[in-house]
Every structure is written in C-alpha cells, then in structure tokens.
Amino acid sequence: MQAQNKQALAGITLAALGVVYGDIGTSPLYTLKECFSPHLGLAVTPANVLGILSLIVWGLILVVSLKYLSFVLRADNRGEGGILTLMALARRCVGPRGWMLAAIGLMGGGFFYGEVVITPAISVLSAVEGLEVITPAFKPYVLPLALTVLTGLFLIQKHGTASVGKLFGPVMMLWFAALAALGVHGIAGNPAVLAALNPLWGIEFLFSHGAIGFLALGSVVLALTGAEALYADMGHFGARPIRLAWFFYVLPALLLNYFGQGAEILASPEARANPFFHLAPQWALLPLVILSTCATVIASQAVISGVFSLTRQAVQLGYLPRMEITHTSDNEIGQIYIPLINWGLLAAVIMVVIMFQNSSALAGAYGIAVTGTMVITSILVCTVAWRGWHWPLAVVAPLLVALLVIDLPLFLANVVKIFAGGWLPLLIGIGAFILMTTWKQGRHLLMQRLNEMAIPLDGFVENMEAYPPERVQGTAVFLTNSTHGVPHALLHNLKHNKVLHERVVLMTIRAEEVPYIEEDERVEVLQLSGSFWRVMAYYGFKETPDVQQILDLCAAQGMTFELMDTSFFLSRETLIQTEREGMSPWRETLFVWMSRNALRATDFFQIPTNRVVEMGAQVEL
Template sequence: MHTQIMQAHNKQAMTGLTLAALGVVYGDIGTSPLYTLRECFTGHGMATTPDNIFGILSLIFWSLIFVVSIKYVVFVLRADNHGEGGIMALMALARHYVTHSARWKVVLLGLFGASLFYGDAIITPAMSVLSAAEGLEVLSPSMQPYVMPIAITVLVGLFALQRFGTASVGMLFGPVMLAWFSILGLLGILQIVQAPGILAAVNPWYAYNFVVHHGIGAYLTLGSVVLALTGAEALYADMGHFGKAPIRRAWYGLVLPALVLNYFGQGALLMLKPETIKNPFFLLAPQWALLPLIILATLATVIASQAVISGAYSLTRQAIQLGYSPRMEISHTSENEIGQIYLPFVNWALLVAVLVVVVIFKSSDNLASAYGIAVTGTMLITTLLFFVVARVNWRWPLPLALGITIFFGIIDTAFFSANLLKLFSGGWLPLVLGMVIFMLMTTWKQGRKLLFDRLREQALPLDSFIENLESYPPTRVQGTAVFLTSTLHGVPHALLHNLKHNKVLHERIVLMTIRTEDVPYISDESRLEVVQLSPSFWRVVARYGFKEDPSVLNVLALCEAEKLAFELMDTSFFLSRETIISTERPGMARWRERLFVWMSKNALRATDFFQIPTNRVVELGAQVEL
C-alpha cells in the first residue's frame, strides 16, 4: 500500500513538473508556427507549388527530428553539470577536464555562444510579440496602424512586471501553454482531414528532391526553416529547473506532435488555398475564432519572451560568478525557487534594446532576417563543446564522439551559413550585439587578471609578514578584523593600509577569500576551509557554485562549526577599494583599459554583493596603475 502511495505521489510530482516545463521551456519553439512556414515562402520568393510545399514541410519535420528530438533531447541533455545545463554550464564542465593549453579555446567558444544568447534574448520578444499582434491585420486590415503600438505596450508591460518575479504568474504558464499546444494540434488536424495527402511530406525524399531541384534557393530557404528550431537551446538551459525526464516527456508527449500537426495543417491549407501564404497560421482558424486565437497567441508569445528574459538573468549571474562580468544587483523574487531572480540593469537594458529593434524593423517579416544567426551560432558551439565533454569527460571512443559531432555539425553549419547570407538584411544585428557583449566579457576577465597581477607585484609575502607581526606586535585592540582578499599568498592591501595609517592591529585577524567553482552548487560540508596560520591569524576560504549568491554572513555562521566563532558587533570588515588608472605599461590596449576602468566604477560595491553588514565595513582606498 505504501509503495502504491509513493508511486502515485511520484507520478503526480512528475506530471506537475512536466506541466511547468511545458510553460517555461517550450514557449519560444511553441510560437514558431506563427511565422516559420510563411517566411520559408515569402522570405525568398518561393512559389507555393505542391512540390515546394511538400519539400519545405519535409525539411521542417526532419529538422525537428534531428536537431531537437535527437541532438538536444537524446544527447545534449546528458551533458549536465551537476544537474545544470546551458552554454555557460557546458563551458565550465568542458574546461574543467581539458588540458591548460586547450582551456582558453573552450572558454572563448563558450563565451561567444553566451554572447549570442543575449542577441536571441533581444530578438525573441520583438519577433514573437509582433507576430502575434500582426494577427489583428488578418482580423481587419484597418488594424494595421495599431500593430506596433500594441506590441510596444505589451513589451513594456512585460518588462515592467519583471521586478515582481515570475513566482505568481508562473503557475499560469503551464496551463496556458497546454491550451496553446492543444489548439495548435487541433487547428492542424481540422485542416489535414481536408487534404490528408499532405502527411506524405514525412518522407525525407521530398526534402532531398527540394534541395536538388532548387539548389541555392533551397539553401537560402534553410535560413527560414531554422525558425522552427528557435528555442531548442532552452531545453538544455532550463534542465536545472525541471530535470531531464519532464522536459523529454513534454517534448515527445505533446510539443512535437502539436508542432508537426500545425505545420502540416498549414501545408494542407496552402495546397487548397495558396493565397493564404500571407498568414497561414491565423488563416487556419475560422473567422469567429480569430480574436480568441490572437489573444491566446499574445499570451503564448509573452510566455516565450519570459523564458528568454529569465535565461538572460540566469546567464548574467553565472557570468558574474565565473568572473566574466562586473558585479550587479541581484534580487530574489521567490522564497521557494532559487532560480527565480531579477537583475534591474539587465532588465531595462533588454527593454531599451527590444524597443529599438521593434522601431527599426517594424514587422516580423523584416525581423526574420535578423532572427536565426544567434540561434544557429549557439547551436553550433553547443555541438563543439559537447564533443569535448563526450571525448574528455565521458571517455567516449573517438569514432563515436567524432561521428556524432560531424553529423550534427554538418546540420548546424548548414543552418548557420544559410543565415549568414542574411547578414546585410538584418543578420548583422545579433552578430554585432554578440560581439559587443563578447568584448565586454573578455575585457572584464582580462582586466581583473591584470589588476590582480599588479596587486601581486606590490604584495608582501604573507608568511614572513605574519611571523614578523607575531614576534614584534604593534598595539592590539579588542575584536576581530576580517580582510576580504582574492589571493591566498600576499598580504591584503587593506591590512597594510590599516596598519600603516592606524598603527594598530585587532586581536584576531581573519583573511577571507571567496571563490567560485566550475560547478553550479557547493554543499555546506564542502564550502569552507578554515586554517589557523598563527595564534592570532586565521585563513578562511569559502567556495560557491556559479549559480549561488555568496554571503559573508553565511560564511561566518558556518565558521562556528570549525571552532571560529564571531560576535558580529565585535567584528569589523576591511575592504580595499582600488582606484584604477590606465597607463602605457604592457597589458591591454589603452581603449580596453579605459573600458575596464569604466566597468569597475559602475560595478556593484563588494559590500552589497557579498551581503556584508554596511555598518561594520571599513573601506581603504588604493591606487593601482594597469
């Protein structure tokens, strides 16, 4: 009886997770039918002949099978970093095991893939919401002037609500997307029964015949076929929130069948009425159902946008923890879900970028030219990093790892190169965005390394310094002084400045270093390392995962178990606040040094980021020349 109850409970929990995954993970790929088939024809002047309809449908179907169903759902979901997924988690997993000489190549690949994701996070809300609002033109052509204002209003409202978190509205995501996918499948079935012969498009011969007969035209069409795959990366990125099983169940059980039925239903409609190519998705619905469908489509696109916005928050936090971004304010919007966070700077920067994109491109047709490069670039990088993990981490035989990588690499390269041909008609946008963010990330990482090198040059050896102070102590005062330091060897500059200017030393000195590891989470048992260096000096090393928020107060609480107790009102925290000056010394280019100085000035203060009580902090300035 107990076993049956447990099985029922587990089944109920799995159903709940599957529904939640349906809402969060599949919003982007689930709204692709709004524009994909239309763009395949209108974007390249392809005639709506039966051969072309069958060929393009076959390309879409087999792309969904090979790229999503096999590559991501079967293979890439296996590459979890302690349960977490996404391009940064994959990069951290891959670089952890490769040789030092190959590590920088893995890092550069991962960083560029992450940078392209931000381009996707800007284009997806603009493309999706515009596509849904354009359904009003089908309802009545006189509504055309209102499409852009409505899209802008929806987008501003979406970003304005972010600070309240997705905890409350998140429960609606699953049921809404369940209704959305059910309607997708139903609309497709209703049209397929009128032209059942369209189902023959599952035969890959039609895709092959289309490519052979159209040559460069078919190659160009791949740039639009890939729109059916947008959001596939979310399967992997959101694995940590739901787990592999719910994501796989939702894909095979509902999402894939609903998408295929809808695409084939649009194909059947085009076979009967080729003129419906102007908007085959909304023209699937009878006139009376058009307005409810537009409302449901708008809700679905908002959910799709929410998924990439949340992904941008998560990716930024990972970049901060791994040392590729300045510290920023991070707010937790849920008491129960650790992954639900809000970054004000990222939120408003995304909104401004999205609105600029909407105003510049004006319609989803124009935006389709920009959409695809970011997605396919990230897909190709994921394939390359997967090879590293399969070969180095899992020890797969070279023929197996190489064979899988080459197969999926050819598909990804075909899609990516086809989208590159759209470079001058809008494809430049995600590439420019990606390259700017890549430059910012690498500048911050290199600048921090250069700063630490300069500080290390000036640092005194720690061992001899402690030995000298214990032998010839200065005036000691009551209490504990905690000095935050990034190095384990040199004397912290704040300690030197305090001793130099105040001529006193606290009776107990704690040198605290907070490190971020290449794993998402660290258990409390493995978090802390406490070493007594002398009668009055202690070293504390705290380790955090790249999906955790470091907290000095949490570290102090854990220290009690290591026989190092703290009385907070008797403890002072000393931080060094560097004033960085760009110089002609070898290091980085002067413009990058100036950029790094600007980023440093605008970074969140260490006091706030490490959650240190502000009334117990003493900041001591230091001037550092790069």
C-alpha cells in the same frame, strides 16, 4: 508511493511545458510565413510545400529530438545545463589548455544575448499581427499594442513571476492543444501533406532549387529557435520531464500544426501571408490572437529569466563585473532579477520593434544567433563526450561531423542575412563577447599587478606575532582574492592606524565551475597563527555569495563572530592606465569604465554597511 511519484512527475512535466517550450512552441506563428514570403520567391506548388514541410519535420527530429534531447542533455554539470555551464564542463575535462573552449563558449553566451533581444520582439509582434487577419483596419494598432505588451512584461520583472508562473503550464498546455486542433482541421482538407514525413521531399527541394533552396534554410531554422532552452532549463526541471513533454505532447502538436498550415497554403495560396491565423475559422480569430499573445509573453518571460541566469553565471565565473542581483522568491533559488539587464533589454527590444516594424523584417535578423549557438554546442558537447565520458575518438569524430553537417548549413544560410538585419544579433553577440573577455583579462592583469606589489603572507604573519603592534579589541575581516599575499587593506590599516585587531581573519570567496556547492563543503577555516585565521568560502556559479551565511558556517566550526565587534576591511582600487604591457589601450579604457560601474563589494556580498571600512589603493595597469 508510486502514485505520488507519477503525480509529482506530471506536475514537473506541466511546469516544464510552460517554461521550456515557450520559444519553440510559438515558432509556428512565423516559420512557414517566412518560408513562403516574397524575399525567397517560392511558388506555392505541392513539391515546394512538401519540401519545406519535410525540412521542418526532419529539423525538429534531428536537431531537437536526437541532438539536444538524446545527446546534449546527457552533458549535465551536476544537473545544470546551458552554454556557459557546458563551457565550464568542457574546460574542466580538457584542463589548462581549455582557453579556446572558453572563447567559443563566451561567444555562444554572447549570441544568447543577441537572441534574447529579438525573441520577445518577433514573438509578440507575430501574435498581435493576427489582428490584421481579422480586419486590415487593426493594422495601425499592431505596433503600439505590441510595444505596450512588451513594456508591461519588463515592468513586472522586479516583482517576480512566482504568482503568474503557476499559469504558464496550463496556458501552454492549452496553446499546444490549439496548435494540434488547428493542424488536424487543416490536414483534414488535404491529407496528402503527410507525405512530407518522407525526407526525400526535403532533399529533393534542396537539390532542385540550388541557391534558393540553401537560402530557404535560413527561414526553416525559425522552427528550431528555442532548442537551446531545452538544455538551459534542465537544472530547473530535470531531463526526464523535458523529454516526456516533448515526445508526448509538444512534438506531435507542432508537427500537426505545420502540416495543417501546409495544407492551408495549398488550398488557398493567398494564405501564405499568414498561414497560422488563416487556419482558424473567423469566429476563433480573436480568441486565438489573445491566446497566442499570452503564449508569446510566456516565451519571452522564459528567455528573460534565462538571460538573468546567464548573467549571474558570468558574474560568478568572473566574466562580468558585479551587479545588483535580487531574489524574487523565498522558495525558488533560480528566480532572480537583475535591474541593469532588465532595463537594458527593454530599451533594446523597444528600439528593435521600432526599427523593424513587423515580424517579417525581424525574421531576417533572427536565426544567426540561434544557429551560431548550435554550432558551438556541438563542438563543446563532443569535447565533453571525448575527454569527460571517455568515448572513443573513432565514435566522437564521426558524431561531430554529422552534427556539423546539419548545423553549419543552417548557420551559413543565416549568415547571408547579415545585411537584412542579421547584423543586429551578431553585433550584440560580439559586443557581449568583448565585454566578457575584457573583464576576465582585466581582472587577471589586475591580480598580476597586485601580486607584484604584495608582501608574502607567511613572513608577515610571523613578524606580526613576533613583534606585534598595538592591538585593539574585536575582529577584523579582510576580504582578499589572494591566498599568498598580504591584503592591501591590511597594510594600509597598519600603516595609517598603526594597530591590529586582536583577531585577524583573511576571507577569500571563490567561485567554482560547478553550479552549486554542498553546505558542508562551502567553508574551510584554517588558523595561521595565534591571532591570524584564514577562511575560504566556495560558491557555485548559480549561487549568490552571502557573507552572513559564511559567518554562520564558521560558527558551526567553532569560530564565532560577534557582528557588533567585527569590522570588514575592503580594498577599493583606483585603476590608472599606463603604457605597460598587458592590454591594448582601448581595452584598458573599457576595463576601467566597467570597474568604476561595478557594484560595490559591500552590496554584492551582502555585508552590513555600518561594519565596513574601505581602504583605497592606486594600481597601475
């Protein structure tokens, strides 16, 4: 049994290697290249190289090893991680006063969208640019080849990644082995670079270079991109395999490679143009370009899957309108595909590649979203430690200060890159934040307006039982968000058709701020009167509601449904903008547009279309 457990752990750790560490594992392709790029003007001296290497080494140790793997991974929401998951956890700890935490959590979610647009572009471009090291004659083909690889990546999303996903772990294992081997090759030529393990080199570099040293942090942080993925993917693999893969394989390979690149730059200053590929002997360049392209595709796949997951969470928590969500695997609940997000991302990535042309230009845009999310994570996780784990404030406050002392300089060093391309992820992040907060506030306002118009349910049920209208055979299921008022679809049916079904079921589907709901807790059935029933169904934010599943669970509690004798009634609101207090006119316009383009409830809740009756209602906002 113990041997089987070890074998299972090894398999999960290998899978985590393929998915979790793709982004941070491909950072050596461009990090040192950007640190010594012409825009900083750093001379290739032993002090500068050791200083930069020391900052990278201790960034990996302090941010990834200590902050994320030792601290943040403790903040699991029933085993799940990620910025919106952490936001939900923090809000639950704080209670009704958690609106500020929700706001910064949504900003973190917005930053993630900005990061996802740039990650595939910079990763694939930096890998394909290795062809230029083989011979400058390949330069005209770099951009078209990168666009071809990226387009192919997004085209295969609708088919799922279950089959090719089995290759991710072994390919990334080979990739990290190659990183380590190249690093050892470089270090052998100049072992003195290992002195960068001393943090004093990094501190000395920052203080001796002033503003340039501070700006260099904007390039150093490229080594940390992907740290958030360690937390976001915790639900897929668990914390232990993620930690094992990092400490025993990923971190040593990354450190060796960065040291090797530093040694190569000191030996040949012209290698700073692309130190990663200059580390390799000439015969290994083409295989290395192919391997690095595969690794960057895997890294891109991981963030694409991450944004699908984040979007579903946002939809379930009520921050985005309903969208088409397709499951691409019968076995893995987490493997989903969202067409709208996929094609929107493809268009954005192609635009970004054409706009910036090369990875160095994109590096100016990269970092602000990553570091912004790091700051937000620090605030949220310390809130959870204080209010959720009941750590003393005397411990949490210094811990938060220590985390922000690292995160804020990294963020501010990237803020100054706004005019060099940093405006792009910032714009995407702010845009996503506006969309999410507008939808949330708009839905709240809509519910207020509907409740103002609603008739109290208790009195209505009593009246219907005492003075029943014409009854017809069958069951009518009315989907409603309110548990107190009469559904508008029920009133319209009674008003126009002047009949009630012999059994009336009021069904409310609620999304909880937890990732999953146990099957025995999913459905509650309550009889309101002789012919009126209420069904409450609960889903986690990582689950997709399914009306047929709800009906099956009702049957297990003795309430059976004959589908051919059941009709589903839904309200379809037509929103009318007014000058009443609520939202500003431009946000009302945006909310109305989002509502019109939302997926129909019939499709989202997977209701048989031939059993649905939609009743229209006009609502003044």
